[in-house]
């Protein structure tokens with residue numbers, strides 16, 4: 001039962017084939033059996049079963065167990081963002097995303113591990129120990145939403161929520177063989193999400209299928225009076241709009257992106273591209289600003305925002321004092337502080353924003369020619385545990401392919417398209433802002449024609 | 460001998476009287492409320508909380524700018540001013556840096572550099588060796604009016620500041636009450652030879668002065684102090700000074716080792732704000748008749764300057780006069796004035812200042828009262844009465860106790 005996709009689990013609950021209690025229990029059993037090894041969860045909701053008993057299965061997510069990344073504030077459950085600065089911190093209010101999940105009838109199963117403060121792409125910077133990849137526990141799950149991606153791959157929950165600043169949904173989904181969907185910046189509220197880089201943070205789903213991602217997104221998206229950066233545009237019913245049969249789309253493959261890929265992974269991505277051609281789409285090579293330039297832009301903007309966003313954790317009103325910050329957070333605070341200092345602002349922050357504008361314009365002109373672009377979430381498969389040691393730019397190098405689209409606030413998906421030595425490989429699609437429906441449609445067409453996303457690890 | 464000329468500029472902070480705070484839904488009226496009863500995740504800087512700007516506060520800031528003859532930036536934004544202080548819960552203040560809502564205005568011949576919007580901080584309360592923080596004031600909308608350093612006399616400064624207060628009250632955007640802190644003055648003062656046109660290479664900042672009378676005194680004191688230093692060949696130090704009400708002097712505050720680097724950058728949680736010319740013109744058309752216009756109208760109606768001053772300063776009197784704008788009506792309104800009971804006492808600000816003088820002149824009285832000889836209170840009250848006439852006895856007594864306790 002815990003293996004079911006969200007759509008199937010919902011169907012089973014509605015038809016009373018099984019109860020929410022049984023579904024939640026099967027997930028909890030899986031966690032008890034395997035999470036010592038995987039370490040996807042930091043906290044399990046002790047009320048999950050009693051909430052399942054009262055579940056109203058007529059609601060859109062009635063009785064569905066959802067795992068939530070530990071940077072979403074949840075009343076009654078500790079929220080730490082995997083940092084000991086917030087050890088055992090109990091929030092006073094509920095994040096908009098989890099509030100919407102609860103109102104839709106979902107059961108928050110627990111809080112998942114992540115890189116501390118979302119700083120990283122491996123979960124190795126978590127102060128509570130890293131998560132392991134369910135496909136091979138010698139390997140990393142990716143990050144920062146590594147706990148959510150591993151929980152999906154290991155069938156410990158029916159659906160999961162992550163957040164992406166640059167790759168933090170799509171890259172761990174890719175490494176764990178899950179479906180990761182990053183909505184447009186401003187499509188989903190950031191209220192109650194512990195901020196990493198405010199100008200790019202985007203909450204989104206990590207699921208077993210594209211259909212599941214569509215359903216979850218349509219519930220968590222929308223304008224929020226508590227987040228001034230959310231869009232007032234109405235939210236389409238993605239679970240319907242994704243089934244529209246778009247044909248003959250023009251899809252571009254930026255050659256600069258393929259150049260960054262490892263040869264074997266690139267081969268699998270090109271096979272996926274062939275599949276899209278078979279499905280009736282016109283795919284052709286194109287050229288974009290090389291993604292390596294995004295590393296500099298992203299690093300400066302993100303570190304600057306981090307240095308300011310973490311200033312509130314002074315230990316005066318809540319949390320522990322600053323000595324509990326880990327090395328990675330300290331490095332980022334120092335670099336961001338430096339980049340914003342007088343005399344350096346023009347050289348770094350201001351220049352980065354100018355380059356950011358150029359990257360956005362570059363995408364604008366690309367989307368004049370193409371409906372979608374191919375954008376793999378990672379240059380290759382998962383890396384081994386310990387790979388981040390002495391690699392302060394590890395995340396930026398792993399996320400090089402998704403940083404440009406994050407900087408530009410675009411929407412994108414990452415879906416499995418093969419395996420290398422038993423580790424999943426994914427390819428991705430990105431669309432212009434608020435083109436979620438189109439991205440989901442094509443990704444769904446691909447999943448209907450392939451079964452890579454149905455493979456399960458042998459844990 | 461060189462004669463000296465002061466160079467003075469102002470930064471005035473005004474707390475807006477909006478219903479809610481600048482970036483959250485908490486009440487903005489914090490005066491006298493029990494500590495930390497008007498707070499929420501946003502103004503406490505809890506994890507994950509985000510600011511949503513108060514549209515009314517933006518409108519009022521721009522209306523003040525328009526009343527001060529400013530140009531309005533059609534594209535504006537908020538910025539983060541980063542610094543650490545326990546009363547600043549986010550570790551940064553949301554303010555405006557290089558694109559303030561209003562700029563380049565003029566009032567009574569003095570140039571207004573800018574008028575921008577920001578948020579107030581919490582308040583530190585020092586009690587029994589401990590420091591407590593009250594966040595009721597955290598996030599209250601604060602307008603900052605910055606002038607050019609183009610004031611050359613204390614008299615000019617005084618007239619300007621009172622006119623600014625009067626405009627704010629006419630717009631009904633703030634009580635602009637200095638004792639309650641809804642209007643706060645900071646003066647930058649330096650001194651140069653009378654025949655020089657260059658700005659001096661230093662300036663002294665006077666902070667935390669809570670009355671017109673004291674800012675006047677502080678400026679006068681500074682002009683004398685700095686002129687004497689310059690005459691003796693010493694360049695005054697660039698520093699921040701406070702004003703001691705009891706001594707009537709400015710006092711150096713602990714100087715910061717280095718200039719602050721606030722690491723300003725655009726607030727990513729709030730998108731840039733755009734206005735149309737139509738929007739600005741609508742707001743301009745909604746401005747009430749400003750004090751200068753009211754005075755001109757009264758003069759045109761044939762009132763004497765003295766009557767104009769009295770009637771223009773009081774909305775009630777002005778309205779009453781306008782019902783029947785005749786000389787006879789003006790006579791009757793102005794002559795009725797002293798019968799109003801609340802205006803028969805001098806202001807508590809004036810009372811306090813006289814009380815301080817009387818106490819300072821009678822050091823023995825301090826020792827006596829501290830020793831429990833309360834009959835001395837009567838003597839002090841008598842002395843104060845001699846200067847001020849009719850006084851509010853309970854209030855004056857309270858002030859005397861406060862002043863003596865701090866001696």
Ligand SMILES: [Zn+2]
Nearest residue numbers: 483485499502
């Ligand atoms: Zn508040």
